[in-house]
Amino acid sequence: MLFQFFLFTCLKLSNPLELLLVYSNSSANIISSLVTDIKANILSLPSIELSTCEISLLEGEIAARQNLFAVFDISSNLTSQFDVSKLCEKNFLIHFQVSENLLYLHKWTFSLTSSKKNKYDAFITVLKYFNWTAGIALSSVESYSNSQLALKNYSENIELFSVSSNTFITDFIQKELMKLGSSLFFVLTNKENSIEIQESLKSSKMLTNGTGILLFGESSYGSNTNGALAIVEKNKEAVDSYEKYLVAAISEMISFISSSTSLDNALILLSKKCPNHYCSNEFSIINIQENQSKIVGSIFDRKIELNSTIIFPGDTSVIPVSQKKILYFSANDGTTNPGTDPFPLVDLYKRGLTLAINDINSGIDILKNFQLNLNHFDCGANVYNATFCYNCLNKDKDKLGLVHMVNAGSPVAYGSIATLAKLNITIPLVGATNLDPGLSNSTKFPFYTRLILPSTIILSQFPLLLKVMGWNNIGIIYQDDSTGINSYNTICKAAEIQNIKIVNKLVSIPPLLTREQIKNYTYVFQEIIDTNVRLIVLVVNSPLIDYIAETFYDLGMRKGDIIFFSANLVWLTSVANNDDYAYKRLEVAVPLINMFQSLFLGEKGKKIHDILYTSYGNIEPNTYACLYYDAGYLIGSALDWTINKGNDYTNPYTLQDAIRDVKFIGCSGKVYMQKGSNDVQLSSFRIQSNFYNSTTKKLMIYQNGLLTPTGSKILSIETPIVYADGTTNKPTDFRILRTNCAFDDKLKQTFDKGRALAFGICFFDAAVTIIITFFIWKNWWNTEIEDLIKKEEFSISDFMVGATILVEFFQYLSQGPNIRPLNSVLANIGDAVSLDLKSFIKLENGVFWWVAGIIIALCFLWCIFCIVLFWRLDEKFSHIWIFRTLGLLADYSMPILGNLCFIPFISILLEIFVCDHSIGNKFTDSYLSADCYQFCWQGNHITFAVLSAFSLICYEPFAVFCRPLWQEFQHSLHVKSLPLYLMVKTVIQVIIIVLNKTLKKSSHVVHGFVFSFILLLYEVFLMRFKAYNYGRFNWWHQLSIIAVTWVSFLSTINFLISESDFPWVVLIFSGWGIIILIGFAVQKKKYPNLLYRKEKDTSTLFKFAFTFGKKSRSHLSKIKPQELDFIK
Helix, strand or coil, X not given: CHHHHHHHHHHHHCCCEEEXXXXXXXXXXXXXXXXXXXXXXXXXXXXXEEEEEEHHHHHHHHHHCCCEEEEEECCCCHXXXXXXXXXXXXXXXXXXXXXXXXXXXXXCXXXXXXXXXXXXXXXXXXXXXXXXXXXEEEEECCCHHHHHHHHHHHCCCEEEEEECCCCCHHHHHHHHHHHHCEXXXXXXXXXXXXXXXXXXXXXXXXXXXXXXXXXXXXXXXXXXXXXXXXXXXXXXXXXXXXXXXXXXXXHHHHHHHCCCXXXXXXXXXXXXXXXXXXXXXXXXXXXXXXXXXXXEEEEECCEEEECCCCCECCCECCCCCCCEEEEEEEEECCCCCCXXXXXXXXXXXHHHHHHHHHHHHCCCCCCCCEEEEEEEECCCCCCCCHHHHHHHHHHCHHHCECCEECCCCHHHHHHHHHHHHHCCCCCCEEECCCCCHHHHCCCCCCCEEECCCCHHHHHCCHHHHHHHCCCCEEEEEEECCHHHHHHHHHHHHHHHHHCCEECCCCCEECCCCCCCHHHHHHHHHHHHHHHXXXXXXXXXXXXXXXXXXXXXXXXCCCCCCCEEXXXXXXXXXXXXXXXXXXXXXXXXXXXXXXXXXXXXEHHHHHHHHHHHHHHCCCCCCCCHHHHHHHHHHHHHHHHHHHHHCCCCCCCHHHHHHHHHHCCEEECEEEECECCCCCCECCCCEEEEEEEEECCCCEEEEEEEEEECCCCCCCEEEXXXXXXXXXXXXXXXXXXXXXXXXXXXXXXXXXCHHHHHHHHHHHHHHHHHHHHHHHHHHHHCCCCXXXXXXXXXXXXXXXXXXXXXXXXXXXXXXXXXXXXXXXXXXXXXXXXXXXXXXXXXXXXXXXXXHHHHHHHHHHHHHHXXXXXXXXXXXXXXXXXXXXXXXXXXXXXXXXXXXXXXXXXXXXXXXXXCCCCCEECCCCHHHEECCCCCCCECCCCXXXXXXXXXXXXXXHHHHHHHHHHHHHHHCCCCCCCCECHHHHHHHHHHHHHHHHHHHXXXXXXXXXXXXXXXXXXXXXXXXXXHCCXXXXXXXXXXXXXXXXXXXXXXXXXXXXXXXXXXXXXXXXXXXXXHHHHHHHHHHHHHHHCCCCEECCCCCHHHHHHHHHCCCCCHHHHHHHCCHHHHCCCC
């Protein structure tokens, strides 16, 4: 036998190497091309003779060929392979098979391929290397059991499915595999099935960023799936079919054995190359990149060596992990606003979205085999800019995912729809907080749905809420745009049905006003204030809604004066935003009653509320967070519904249909969309209110109840509304004015800056008046008067001088300290007699401006009268009626306007500057002392302050000069005043007016003592200098000053000693009684009556008493021209 083996070996090596390719009937059709390709590969090898033989003829062929060296068996027939192996062993021929499992092992038989064990070892090595412990494996029927065993020994989390040519692979993948949500796929099938699997996975969008696919053996043939990995035998990387694999394997082996020097040498070489008789033990790792196969590593002896970067599906080098399939959606949830301030509230809203994603990814209810991931966009929060939005979405359009959630503002929703259309991107859009009614149109916006009801639907329920709460009157303000107009019309119709009266007629303001611009529309708000209605429905957007509240504050409204109703959910919390105007909003806009769709409803809604509350520092969650939760859960539910139906969830049309059809239990109860609309379907509305705790500085949000228009119980109260007074007592729909001001008395505070300014102005006026008075007296009226020593007829002019003493008595009383014991009787009579207009006329709600305006006009008219008289324009232009009329009016008015009205005129003009109390810390927060409805240093006040200053400048000098001048022109006047007295009286009157405006505001006691002291000095002057040329008038004038001083002193003491008023009344009238008795006693003894009465025409006396009559005007010529220089 050994001799025979040696003989055969020598013969074969002495002739050309002869090889035989054995085939079966099943492979006969490829044998010709196979031989051709093999011969083409071995052309460079010398002395190679390759023949073919059908397997049934093999024994005879071997017998006929004495130089045959090896047999290559590609018959793929297990029984024949065994027979061929035995025959080759008998004839000392090397036998090469293409088999993963050699049935008969002897030293002559080798397999051109790797063993099953080696192949599965290489496969498992790759899985271990990437830590892929879960996924879906697809195996051919033939290799299913082997694959099952290998995977089971590695990980039980890899699910194995068998496929065959009879399997409807596409349907199977979309309807079955898609539900499993795997991110890793392992393919162990033939080429045809593998290609169909890969195409189905790609068309179903299951090979995206975060996924991976591993092809094994024949499944890698012809793959063009970018990102796919393939395990192939070394030197077989380029093959794309089984035939090419045979060509490569046989060509490689022929090349290898051709270098042998003998059969024994060949066997030795083969035993090294093919341990365990399998000749392919090394593997290459192929990565499909840009549709090309690239060798990125190798596997040998269960070890991997990578030599290049691997690119996975989604064009990423990040290794996919063994996790659930990731489904991506996107949300424009940033806070940026192009060109303006950001909108930070979005950060509070999206807390609900984050919670929804976490709940979905917990796998309890929906998408159990999937993971929902969010891609963030920041393309405008509630302000839309076309360029900004386009650039933002276009830059990352590949990250939009399956659904895109739009941001807070309705303009952003409209803008996102338009921008995506411009980008030719069709994707379902979901909104959570877009209130504009126009977005309800599903025909116009077929790929948009929203979880919030439009403002018109919510606002239409306000009249019903008001009616069931027992209110029947409201004011309304809306912004003048399409949304505002539609909402207003909706409210009006609902109000008519509920018999609710809208009391104001000025109901609209332009949208997009600034804080400054809204001041031009204060008349709209003033009309509401004038109606005294307390309940105001606002149909405006932020921040205009803030400006409205601030304007009501500026117009005098305070806590509890108004109650706002709004569907603007943001305003519940934004009213407390920390800025310079927050104190105004918190004063008038708390409580704010908000009606919105029911949120945080039911067991799940409460659970969501509690989680958000505890997760973010025990802070009450923003209500919109509930809508953001439902938006996220709607997206997850629609995806789950689509996947379970076996539909293509990557198809936007299919997914949009699912969004419209799906129903789920969310944060706001049972959630589903209305048919034929983009709006959510709800049956109840949540009543909420806010309340600011000034002690803790926290804004509280109360869930007050539910309004169910179609329910058996329309209003269900859970927590009563806490109103401005801190109680739950429902106020009336009209304000009941409990104070004389437009705000509560407790808001009043002394305004030191305003008081200092008023003091400065008043004292400056007093100082200027004193200087001017001294100048006038020194230059023109430093004259004496002759005593009345003989009896004269008592004229009307004389009567007016005596009446002046009485009037001035009451005027001095009105400027002194408050007479508390007689405040309700004597003070009112005195104010009326003294012409103190602000005391007997109610100068509130703008009446003060009418009075001030009349006085300012009279002051300027007084100046005109003086000019007419000084220059005698009525005589120079007597032919012109207007000058004649002015001259006549001047005759009658000079003694009244220049003398009797001096104190009330100066008092009112200076009162305009007295703004020494306020409700804030700014000058514009101060209010007029005479009318607390009017705020200072803004609006009308500035105008009147300027006019008052000019009036004082013009009126006072003329009045001072004309006081002694009047008596010079009275032909019938016998009782004349000393000019020095008139000058001193002017100074005294100005001083007591100033003290009344200043010192009296600070301290009644100090003012009383100072006032009394000044009157004592005045009394000393009157005793030293005779005020009149008639003794009786001098005497009673002195007594009147003593009487005023007595009352002033007692009133001051009364402020210090708060006892019963009765003793003080007795003291006052007792003192006056004593003064009167002494007065008459002294008069009878010392001052004879020098005036007697005589019947005379009253009208004539009156005319001469009050005018510069035509006869009297000649006296003007007696005045030296230089004496009129001051006036000129």
